[in-house]
Amino acid sequence: MNYLKRAWYSVSRRKGKSFILFTVVFVLGNVIAGAIAIQQSTGNVEKKMKQQLGATVSAEMDIDKLMEEGDGTASFTGPAPLKEETIKQIGSSSYVKDYDYSYSGYLTVDKFKTYQMKNDNVSVNGDIASLNLKGSNRSEAADFKNKKIKLVEGRLVSKDEIKNGKAVAVISKKVADENGLGIGDQMVIDTKMVSQNADGTSESQEALKHSIEIVGLFEPITLDKKKSDEKKGGIQQQFLEMDQFNTIYMSNKLVRSINQQEIEKGKELDPDAYKDEEVQQQITPIYNLKSPDDVEAFKEEMTALLPEGYKATASTDEFDKVGGSVQKLSTISGYVVILSIIASLLIISLVVVLFMRDRKHEWGIYLSLGERRKHIMQQVVLELLFISLVAMCLSLITGNMLGKLISESLVASDALTELQQAAGNQLFISGSSSLGASLSTEDVINNYQVKFSLSYIVTFLISGISTVLLSAILPLTYVMRLNPKKIMM
Structure with missing residues (x-):
C-alpha cells in the first residue's frame, strides 16, 4: 500500500x-x-x-541635563545659542529633505491683550501677559507645514517680505478678536520691562511699541481636534492652547530686529540686567527628513555635531512617551x-x-x-x-x-x-x-x-x-x- x-x-x-x-x-x-x-x-x-507624526527633527536645549548640572534647580546658565554654520552643516546630511531655522522671541506686553486660560483656579504669571515670536526663512513656517496650525484668513508672509524683514505677521484669530483687529490692520504691541525688587515685589517700566501689519490669521489644528473632550484635556491642554494662541509668526529678520530693539532698551532701562557684552539670540532648527525610518540614524549623526547642552528631538518621540x-x-x-x-x-x-x-x-x-x-x-x-x-x-x-x-x-x-x-x-x-x-x-x-x-x-x-x-x-x-x-x- x-x-x-x-x-x-x-x-x-x-x-x-x-x-x-x-x-x-x-x-x-x-x-x-x-x-x-x-x-x-x-x-x-x-x-x-510615526507616519502620522512625520519625520521632523529639531535641536533643543537638554533641560534635564542642565537641571542636573544646576543641582536640580532652574537657576542655571543655558548653553550658548546654536550657530547658523552648525545648523547648515547638519542640514547638509543625506537624510534631510529640507530644513528651516527659527529665531524666537518673548515679549512682555502691557495693554495689548493676549489669550488667557479660562480657569479660575489657575493663575499664570500673575498679571504678566506675554507673546511668543517665531521666525522663519520660509513662507510656510514649520508649524503650518507640519499641520500644527492652519491659515483661516488672509495669507502667509511672502518670500520678499521674509527677505526684506518687513513688519508683517500672522497671528491667531483669538488674539486678533481680543484686540478688535483684522487682516490689513496695524497691531501695536506695547512692551514693558518687569524687574524684581529685593522685598519680592515687582515693578514695570514702559519699554517699546512695535507696529506690525496683520496679513493672516491662524487657528490650531491639533488642539482644536482635542477639544471634543475637554475633561480629558484638563489644565495641561489649556496651557498648550494659551501658548499656541499667543504665538506670532514672522520673518527671522523681523524677530532679530525686535529682539535687538528690546535688548538695547533693556540696557537703557536697567544696565545691571544686561552686563554681558552681547545677548545672543536663540535659534531653533527644524529638519524634515526623507523618511520616518531615517529618524534614529539622523539623530545619532546630529547629536555628534550639536554643542554641549543640546539634544536632538524628533516628532516620532511623542509615540515613545504615550505608547x-x-x-x-x-x-x-x-x-x-x-x-x-x-x-x-x-x-x-x-x-x-x-x-x-x-x-x-x-x-x-x-x-x-x-x-x-x-x-x-x-x-x-x-x-x-x-x-x-x-x-x-x-x-x-x-x-x-x-x-x-x-x-x-x-x-x-x-x-x-x-x-x-x-x-x-x-x-x-x-x-x-x-x-x-x-x-x-x-x-x-x-x-x-x-x-x-x-x-x-x-x-x-x-x-x-x-x-x-x-x-x-x-x-x-x-x-x-x-x-x-x-x-x-
Missing part, C-alpha cells in the same frame, strides 16, 4: 490519538497565533502613528512566540514518540516486508501534517480573536493607562516644542487594531509548519533506530 494512503488511514482510524495530537497542536497554535497577531499589530500601530503599553506588549508577545515555539517542539515531539512506541511492531512488519525507511519517515511526517494543518487553520482564527481580546484589554487597562498619563505629563513640559507633535493615549488606543492580514497568515503558517517539521526530528530518529529483527523476535 502506498505510504500516503497508510498515513491517511492511520490518522482516520486512530481517532483517539489523532484527537489528542490535534488538541495539543490547536492549543499551542492559539498561543503562537495570538502572540504573532499582537506583535504585528503593535508594530503596525507604531509605524502608522509605552504598546511597546511593552510587542516585547512580551515576542518572548511568548519564542517560548511557545520551544514548548511546541518539545511537547509535540514527546507526544508523537509516545504514540509511536505502541506502533513499533507495525514499523517492524513494514521493514521486514522490504519497505524503505524513508517511506516510513515520510508517513510519520504526513500524519503530523494532516492533523497539524487542520489544527493550525482553526487556531489561526481563534488565536487572532484571543490576541485581540487580551491585547485590547491590556492597552486600555487602568494600570497601563496610569503609566501613559505619567508620560503625558512630560508632554506638558515640552508642549512648546518647535515640532508641535502631540499624541494622547486615546490616539494610540484608537489606532490599535488586531486584524487578519496576509503577513499575519503567512508568518503564522510558516512558524507553525516549521515547528511541526522540527518536532518530527525526534520521532524520525526513533524510526531510524528501529531493528526489525529484534522487533519481530
Whole structure:
C-alpha cells in the first residue's frame, strides 16, 4: 500500500490519538497565533502613528541635563545659542529633505491683550501677559507645514517680505478678536520691562511699541481636534492652547530686529540686567527628513555635531512617551512566540514518540516486508501534517480573536493607562516644542487594531509548519533506530 494512503488511514482510524495530537497542536497554535497577531499589530500601530507624526527633527536645549548640572534647580546658565554654520552643516546630511531655522522671541506686553486660560483656579504669571515670536526663512513656517496650525484668513508672509524683514505677521484669530483687529490692520504691541525688587515685589517700566501689519490669521489644528473632550484635556491642554494662541509668526529678520530693539532698551532701562557684552539670540532648527525610518540614524549623526547642552528631538518621540503599553506588549508577545515555539517542539515531539512506541511492531512488519525507511519517515511526517494543518487553520482564527481580546484589554487597562498619563505629563513640559507633535493615549488606543492580514497568515503558517517539521526530528530518529529483527523476535 502506498505510504500516503497508510498515513491517511492511520490518522482516520486512530481517532483517539489523532484527537489528542490535534488538541495539543490547536492549543499551542492559539498561543503562537495570538502572540504573532499582537506583535504585528503593535508594530503596525507604531509605524502608522510615526507616519502620522512625520519625520521632523529639531535641536533643543537638554533641560534635564542642565537641571542636573544646576543641582536640580532652574537657576542655571543655558548653553550658548546654536550657530547658523552648525545648523547648515547638519542640514547638509543625506537624510534631510529640507530644513528651516527659527529665531524666537518673548515679549512682555502691557495693554495689548493676549489669550488667557479660562480657569479660575489657575493663575499664570500673575498679571504678566506675554507673546511668543517665531521666525522663519520660509513662507510656510514649520508649524503650518507640519499641520500644527492652519491659515483661516488672509495669507502667509511672502518670500520678499521674509527677505526684506518687513513688519508683517500672522497671528491667531483669538488674539486678533481680543484686540478688535483684522487682516490689513496695524497691531501695536506695547512692551514693558518687569524687574524684581529685593522685598519680592515687582515693578514695570514702559519699554517699546512695535507696529506690525496683520496679513493672516491662524487657528490650531491639533488642539482644536482635542477639544471634543475637554475633561480629558484638563489644565495641561489649556496651557498648550494659551501658548499656541499667543504665538506670532514672522520673518527671522523681523524677530532679530525686535529682539535687538528690546535688548538695547533693556540696557537703557536697567544696565545691571544686561552686563554681558552681547545677548545672543536663540535659534531653533527644524529638519524634515526623507523618511520616518531615517529618524534614529539622523539623530545619532546630529547629536555628534550639536554643542554641549543640546539634544536632538524628533516628532516620532511623542509615540515613545504615550505608547509605552504598546511597546511593552510587542516585547512580551515576542518572548511568548519564542517560548511557545520551544514548548511546541518539545511537547509535540514527546507526544508523537509516545504514540509511536505502541506502533513499533507495525514499523517492524513494514521493514521486514522490504519497505524503505524513508517511506516510513515520510508517513510519520504526513500524519503530523494532516492533523497539524487542520489544527493550525482553526487556531489561526481563534488565536487572532484571543490576541485581540487580551491585547485590547491590556492597552486600555487602568494600570497601563496610569503609566501613559505619567508620560503625558512630560508632554506638558515640552508642549512648546518647535515640532508641535502631540499624541494622547486615546490616539494610540484608537489606532490599535488586531486584524487578519496576509503577513499575519503567512508568518503564522510558516512558524507553525516549521515547528511541526522540527518536532518530527525526534520521532524520525526513533524510526531510524528501529531493528526489525529484534522487533519481530
